Amino acid sequence: MASLKTTELNAVQEAARDQFARQSHRYAKGHILQDVSDVAAAVAQINLPARAQILDVATGAGNTGLYLAGLGHDVTLADIARPMLDRALEAASARGLTVKVQEHPAEKFPNASATFDLVTCRVAAHHFSAPEEFVSESARVLKPGGSLLIIDGSIQDGAPEAEEWIHQVEKLRDPSHHRFLTPGQWSRLCERAGLKVVFSKLTPFKQPDLDWYFETAATSLENRAAVLKLIENAPESARRIFGLTLEEGRIVWWLERLALIARKG
Template sequence: MALDSQQQRSAAQFDRQAGNYGKQHILADTRDVAALLELIPDDEKHGRALDIATGGGHTALALAQAGYVPCIGDLAPAMLENARKMIEAEGFAVESVLFPAESIPFPDASFRIVSCRVAPHHFSDVAGFIQESYRVLEPGGYFMVIDGSLHDDDPETAEWLHQVEKLRDPSHGRLLDRATWVRLAEEAGFTVIQAELQPMLQPDLEWYFSAAATSEENRTQVRKLIATASPHVREAMQIETGEKVSWTWQRVSLLARKVV
């Protein structure tokens, strides 16, 4: 499996951090997944589900609990193995395959649903990932994405957050705003059912650093960016600098369908 430079950075980062993505991780709360699944009729919640860049496997587990047969993919071997063990420990059989999101090693029309949660901002080719997801979905199948995002038409905040994220975790790629997600999904052939921004409070800056094992040098640079953030960025991100430093970021919650 040949990886490009961005994929190599992501694989190395998440192999190192795999042990931190267990049941106590913030992503173990899958209420955001449940909210999107509610938009799918109950009699359609069956068949194979592919969870791309599965991380800790929390999304795949939620899909299995909803009635799907899970298959998980990731490009970090340790992450994939831990996710498989966690899902199997909950009583579900799961297939696991090592692959990058931009090159899915399955035939056309292999899955009823494809999901990806809090990962695309690490991808080297988001449009390619969406096109591949469309290809491996059955006609009538669903595409689910939840990822860090931004308000539309706010380049100043987007650039500030990009700098912060890249310093915190060098495997970070780029956050996309809601409008870009909709455009890319429609260009791939999907019919978008929902694409909403939902606010999420970051617990605190130290948690944010620990989650990515940020170097001390980069932590210092992030703190400087926070201290010098413009009034507009402070308002857009709702930056709080009291006893704990925190802010609110946006997540896009998108559900689309392959209608052919």
């Protein structure tokens, strides 16, 4: 299995690795990310060979990669946190699927150029220290005609106040959070790496319960209190864009989730 030494990781990568190594048990059965209908809808738009070579970057418990392996594709799961890869391998074996795994940061892949028909990355890129390196590495390992699928938390372009608010909330909840990028920022990174954006759509995704939101990230009590303060004092733009409200006594809001497909010419 390919891996990079700890000393080669920067502080942002180390924070993500440590956070997910600690929290890997929370990503097992019953986790909200097991609903891969967003992946299915996006992949339905991509023309893949019958047995495509696929790299799933920051695979977590493997939900995206294992869905694709279940369709008969040849899938490699990559992650920076070894315990997450262990969870993914357990899930693969429970489903009778065979996959390869590799342990490395999303900013540098150990694979040869022009290897994959599809690179996927779902609900993870907001942790990356250098999303531009992730995109250029994806472009490098894609075969001509191959596609990059990014699904991640995002926020519409042109809303800096609301973006700063959600950034502070997410950072307090999980200090390994780095930044959500807007559709425009992702598109520019793809185009700079020589990829053509063929699909880009924001879909609201409900944050259903603040306790669940904190529990999955093991948020400290101090940070929970700080998030509650931010919610209390949220600017009007954030209230409107995230639909911040109370439902049966529970604080809920809607994060935007971006699905973006970019193709290598």
